[in-house]
Amino acid sequence: MTKGYNFSYTLPKSIKEAYPFHSHYFNSPSGKMHYVDEGEGDEAVLMVHGNPTWSFYYRNLIKYLSPEIRCIAPDHIGCGLSERPRDFSYRLEDHIKNLHALIESLSLKKIHLIVHDWGGPIGLGVAQRMHPKVGNVVLLNTAAFPAKEIAPSINLCRMPLFGYLFIRLGNGFIRGLTSLGVEKPLPKKIKEGYLYPYKGLLASALRSFFGKNNLSKSNLATYRFVKDIPMSPSHPSFNTLEEIGKNLSVFNQNKLMICWGGKDFCFHDYFFKQWQNRFPAAECNYFDQAGHLVLEDASPLIEEIIANFLKK
Numbered sequence: 333m334t335k336g337y338n339f340s341y342t343l344p345k346s347i348k349e350a351y352p353f354h355s356h357y358f359n360s361p362s363g364k365m366h367y368v369d370e371g372e373g374d375e376a377v378l379m380v381h382g383n384p385t386w387s388f389y390y391r392n393l394i395k396y397l398s399p400e401i402r403c404i405a406p407d408h409i410g411c412g413l414s415e416r417p418r419d420f421s422y423r424l425e426d427h428i429k430n431l432h433a434l435i436e437s438l439s440l441k442k443i444h445l446i447v448h449d450w451g452g453p454i455g456l457g458v459a460q461r462m463h464p465k466v467g468n469v470v471l472l473n474t475a476a477f478p479a480k481e482i483a484p485s486i487n488l489c490r491m492p493l494f495g496y497l498f499i500r501l502g503n504g505f506i507r508g509l510t511s512l513g514v515e516k517p518l519p520k521k522i523k524e525g526y527l528y529p530y531k532g533l534l535a536s537a538l539r540s541f542f543g544k545n546n547l548s549k550s551n552l553a554t555y556r557f558v559k560d561i562p563m564s565p566s567h568p569s570f571n572t573l574e575e576i577g578k579n580l581s582v583f584n585q586n587k588l589m590i591c592w593g594g595k596d597f598c599f600h601d602y603f604f605k606q607w608q609n610r611f612p613a614a615e616c617n618y619f620d621q622a623g624h625l626v627l628e629d630a631s632p633l634i635e636e637i638i639a640n641f642l643k644k
Contacts, residue, residue: 347525351391355413358406358437360430363415367406367434371398375442375467377642378435379405380458382449382474383557384506386412388525389448389627396635401444401642406434408454410553412529422556424569428457440465444642448472449599449624450557457576459583468587468642471607471614472626473599477577478570479606482563483598485512489558499555503532506554513624515595522628530554580610589615589641591634593622615641 343351353368368387377397379390387405394403407414408427420426431454435443444467447455452474459466489495489505498504510523518526530551562570588611592604608616617637622629 343528344524346521347388347528350522350525351388353391353394358434360409360433362409362420362426362430363417365406365409365415365430365434366413367404368394369402369404369438370394371400371402373402374440375444376402376404376438376440377444377446378455379403379446380431380448380451380455381405381408381411382447382451384411384509384530384551384554385449385526385625386529388412388528389625390446391525392631393446393627393635393638396632397639397642400639404435404438406431407529408450408553410550410556416550416552418552422553423560423572424453424457424562425572427454428461428572431455432458432461435462442467444468444470446470446472446638447474447476448627449474452476453573453576456580456583457572460576460579463582466583466586468589468644469583470638470641471588471590471592473593473596473603473624475599475603475606476573476580477606478562478574479603480563481600481602482561483600486558486561486598490561495555495558499532499558500551501533503527503530503551505558506530506551509624512597513628515593515621515623515629518628583611584613587615587641587644588613589617589638591617591626591630591637592619593624593626593629594618594620595622596624596626598624 353370356367356369358365381389386407390405397403409420409430410416443465445455445459453476456476510518510526560569562573590607619630
């Protein structure tokens, strides 16, 4: 077990109403990993979130699907309600290993996969290693291959000084996403739900000064995820991402669907076309008035579309 921040949380009532799930914890190789496990059966839908969200992103989909199929939605180490180890690498390969260990521990016979943002390379990386168990695959505004394209705002956050000040001190990454990542403004309680697990160092210091120590809500992972975007072969995670990209063809055997927010400032149409080129037989649903958080903007229609696809 790594040394990390306290990872016990009591969700505020307003967030619990939107996210009314029982918490489960798994001793991953890197620390306590929180996950939602709703519904029953040895066949499940695995929902893998990206940066800087957490399993809260899938709350409506879990409610919609869990009466008919088991739904599992983990929080990556450092994210959501999982542990925040200081000595974890926060590299793509290690996120894959943690998720793989969780899924192996659940002894599932079949897994359908839904991935978003960084959940793409993490979830698809795991699925490639246990492909015989993988059923249908749903892609939500993500990439799982090296690309020369990167949003200017994301690239700015990768700059050492600006990134540290903006993300670590000011918590600007998650705050920006809850505004720029949607076309329909999020209700106040839902925005609070996204922000709840993360606090910038400045806010944490102020809370500590006033006797409200909240260091357990460190945003270290959101900062390290941005730093881990491999834009050149010299990056430590480049080979992992490249290998995942090379092996995407294994999913030609699976039914695959793409649900895409057309107004995404991060994963824009370049990435959508990349997926279409790789999987020309995939079922595509393009929501031209949805942003990066496509499950928010396209709800409730998108839940029905995904449910129907999983039944095929």
